[in-house]
Amino acid sequence: MxxxxxxxxxxxxxxxxxxxxxxxxxxxxxxxxxxxxxxxxxxxxxxxxxxxxxxxxxxxxxxxxxxxxxxxxxxxxxxVLQGIQQQYEKEFSINSAIVKEPLMGLFSETRSAQTAQISITYGKSSNIVHVKNVIRNAVRTLCMIITDHDIIFTEIVDEIKLLKLKHVKSQIILSRKLEKNKDVTTLQDASEFKFMGVPPTNMIIGDDQNVLIVAAGDYVKNMTEDMVGVSMSHASTGFISKLIFKNLWDNL
Missing domain, CATH: 1.10.10.10 (Winged helix-like DNA-binding domain superfamily/Winged helix DNA-binding domain)
Incomplete structure (x- = not known):
């Protein structure tokens, strides 16, 4: 044959x-x-x-x-096929490392606009699930600003506890009135905390890329939904969100 x-x-x-x-x-x-x-x-x-x-x-x-x-x-x-695949992966790794920075430099110099996909989630139950998923999926870093403690933070305490076991570096900004809060004190070894008068929003950033911003409480009092979340997974939106967080964190 x-x-x-x-x-x-x-x-x-x-x-x-x-x-x-x-x-x-x-x-x-x-x-x-x-x-x-x-x-x-x-x-x-x-x-x-x-x-x-x-x-x-x-x-x-x-x-x-x-x-x-x-x-x-x-x-x-x-x-033979495994050998071809391994050789391809090796060459791809070497060559992509060579070209990535120069090409990204040109891309940054020339691009004027780029589309990025966003997702909108309605309702408390759906958004809490989404918040938990961003936390669980973080493998390197997690940054959070939480203004609605009673609505959001109390729901994610268990997920934050697991960050220490995964060696994820976590930083969380909360309202100053929560410095002595029982939940917060039990999480001191799982995350760094800073406090301010009234945090401006609810924002979760996983691995500098996955961003979720949630409106709840007074922010949605004129809407039919009790919670609305906007999520994005893009390097640029992650960079801007992390910059906002870092500026806030460094000034506390």
Whole structure:
């Protein structure tokens, strides 16, 4: 059974040349052959067959067995595909690290506008779930400003306790009247706290990117919903939100 044309096309996209394909296909069928027999069976010129075989060894498609004469056997297709994937990931990691900063520099210099998706969540139950998810999903940093303590903060105490176990750096700004609050005192080893007269909003920032701003209490007294949340996940909105938080934090 010969390899179908669509399979050959897919192999070429993975890096196989025409000669690579015919040699690999032949070895899969015959199991083990020397270079002269391979050249005869595949019509690959003998003057080029060693060059191509060495290339296939380097790419991880086949193995050379030393002897007189040396022979060649195919690697398992699974091993070959895993090797291609690993090589691709390695090259992607190296090359993306090289180009990322220069290209982002050009992007920052030239861009004038960019769209970002936002989500709006209505109702207390849906927004509390969303707040908890932002906290749970944080893996490096979490910043929060909470003005509606009774409505929001009391609902997320357990999630904040877990931040210490995950080694997430957490900073929270609350109303000054809560400095001696029981919930706050029990969380002193899980987060840093600062206090102010009246925090300006309810804002949660996870990992400097995932931002949730929640309006509740007096902010929505003229609306039918008891809570409205606006969430965004974008590097730029995260940067601006974190800058607002940092300026507030540093001045307390």
């Amino acid at each position: 010969s390899i179908k044309p669509e399979i050959k096309d897919a192999m070429k996209k993975l890096g196989f040349s025409d000669y690579n394909i015919i040699i690999y296909e032949t070895l899969l069928k015959e199991k083990e052959l020397d270079a002269r027999v391979l050249s005869q069976k595949t019509q690959v010129p003998y003057s080029r067959v060693y060059e191509i075989l060495n290339e296939m060894i380097e790419k991880g498609y086949i193995i050379k067995l030393d002897g007189r004469p040396s022979t060649y056997v195919p690697k398992s297709p699974i091993d």
